[in-house]
């Protein structure tokens with residue numbers, strides 16, 4: 001029987017959402033392939049919510065040195081688990097922590113890693129689906145190796161569809177005494193608490209690299225004024241120093257869900273979408289009809305923003321006068 | 323400080339990409355190629371470190387003939403020399419194979435740091451940095467947004483999800499993957515462009531490294547590319563700019579009721 005091993009990342013005593021979503025993918029895959037499913041948790045604490053998940057076996061690697069994250073120890077620990085378990089497929093959520101250590105494990109085990117997958121299908125061989133060109137195109141990927149490591153994108157599967165069960169729990173000892181630490185991570189911290197809180201904004205205009213230069217932001221400011229909207233942006237606009245960091249929406253910025261999210265000259269890469277996809281009404285103005293933002297937009301305008309925005313400002317101003 | 327920077331040539335941001343006839347890659351003929359975005363920030367960070375601490379910046383790329391341009395651009399910005407691994411079949415290499423190639427090149431060199439981008443904008447795997455670090459037995463830190471070089475170690479600020487960070491210290495030599503926004507990348511000056519012409523571009527091929535194609539055979543490959551299905555039904559608003567504006571105001575107030 002084939003085997004799937006899932007890494008269940010925990011933080012503050014609970015599994016992370018992305019880990020649970022990836023675990024749902026693992027449950028589905030185990031059912032489709034009729035494979036045995038094991039989960040793995042690192043660190044002293046085993047959350048009850050994980051013990052209640054449907055799987056054949058839950059491996060608990062208790063070593064206290066795994067309580068907090070260090071890449072070298074995590075690689076060594078998972079390598080040891082994989083040596084005993086020999087899974088055909090190892091699955092994790094594509095979190096920042098996983099991005100840090102899982103490719104290193106793939107290097108160590110010389111096995112392929114298919115990262116940031118959004119799905120799989122069986123046709124009749126197993127095919128992984130991932131995005132390329134920043135979400136503009138999907139790719140089917142196949143592997144030819146005895147073992148494959150796969151990470152799943154945040155939101156690719158639904159944690160609320162997880163099946164519950166009563167797995168047998170196995171405490172596993174791993175010997176980490178030989179690992180010398182060359183990387184010393186410090187404590188997590190948040191930079192100065194966001195002074196601009198976009199999470200309560202009712203209307204947001206979010207501007208992307210399509211604005212092309214800082215001076216052109218004035219047309220967005222004018223629109224924001226008549227629309228009574230907060231200004232937000234994609235990452236590059238902040239990277240270039242055109243807007244304050246507090247206005248960045250996405251995986252490394254704020255998460256927002258306004259009534260209206262107007263995305264202007266912004267492609268809608270996944271790292272942006274995770275921060276705004278729950279908005280009430282998403283309107284996108286983009287000159288590329290294939291921009292990924294249109295996959296989640298309620299209303300779309302395929303046009304040059306420099307033609308549309310001033311007209312929109314005028315139309316809104318007239319409506320207010322009327 | 324001797325710093326190696328890995329730069330991948332990719333389709334420029336905002337390119338309209340079309341799937342090719344084979345259905346396994348995109349049509350390259352009408353694409354404009356540039357250095358990958360985060361790699362550009364990595365190069366700038368290396369140049370800043372060299373300016374502050376002295377040393378050498380060596381840029382390294384692997385790709386077909388067209389990729390020569392990214393090392394030329396880097397030399398024009400101030401990198402000291404370049405290694406160009408020319409390989410027309412490079413698109414078929416997976417991250418482990420790429421890691422093996424770069425490991426062979428770098429094992430012959432001495433260095434304090436290797437900087438790469440955090441992920442390639444075309445294939446988006448975010449794997450090569452940690453894989454290469456493993457192959458060279460180096461410590462690594464991903465998603466670096468700040469660097470500092472006290473004696474013998476590197477201190478960096480690492481980006482985490484949702485506005486969280488942490489400081490990480492690593493022994494040298496080390497590999498860092500750089501996140502965008504860490505600095506403001508420079509443009510090449512005219513003087514830099516003139517100076518570039520005299521700088522060394524060492525060109526190597528598979529044969530020079532003594533690697534056989536079989537050793538690099540990919541363990542993963544793309545079998546098909548396709549346009550993603552839409553999740554939501556989008557209502558597209560068309561017309562002249564003025565008409566679009568009027569219609570948009572109408573649907574936002576009367577249909578969506580959000581203004």
Ligand SMILES: Cc1cc2nc3c(=O)[nH]c(=O)nc-3n(C[C@H](O)[C@H](O)[C@H](O)COP(=O)(O)OP(=O)(O)OC[C@H]3O[C@@H](n4cnc5c(N)ncnc54)[C@H](O)[C@@H]3O)c2cc1C
Pocket residue numbers: 134207208209210211233234235236237248249250251252253254264265266267268269270271272275285286287288291303304305306335336440441
């Ligand atoms: C680990 C990680 C974390 C990240 N975190 C975030 C994050 O928190 N937030 C975030 O936004 N990104 C984040 N990113 C970056 C993300 O992957 C994208 O690169 C980024 O969102 C792209 O920004 P953009 O849409 O403004 O630019 P682009 O992708 O370059 O898109 C510009 C768009 O403007 C359109 N356009 C150009 N000119 C015009 C015009 N005149 N009129 C109309 N349309 C026009 C183009 O068609 C294009 O679609 C992260 C990336 C990584 C790897």
Ligand SMILES: Nc1ncnc2c1ncn2[C@@H]1O[C@H](COP(=O)(O)O)[C@@H](O)[C@H]1O
Pocket residue numbers: 328329330331358360361382383384385412417420437438439440441442443445446447448449450451
């Ligand atoms: N062919 C290549 N040549 C040079 N550098 C590369 C190449 N492929 C990847 N890289 C580097 O590795 C980083 C991560 O790439 P990837 O793992 O493919 O997402 C990139 O940002 C580059 O710095």
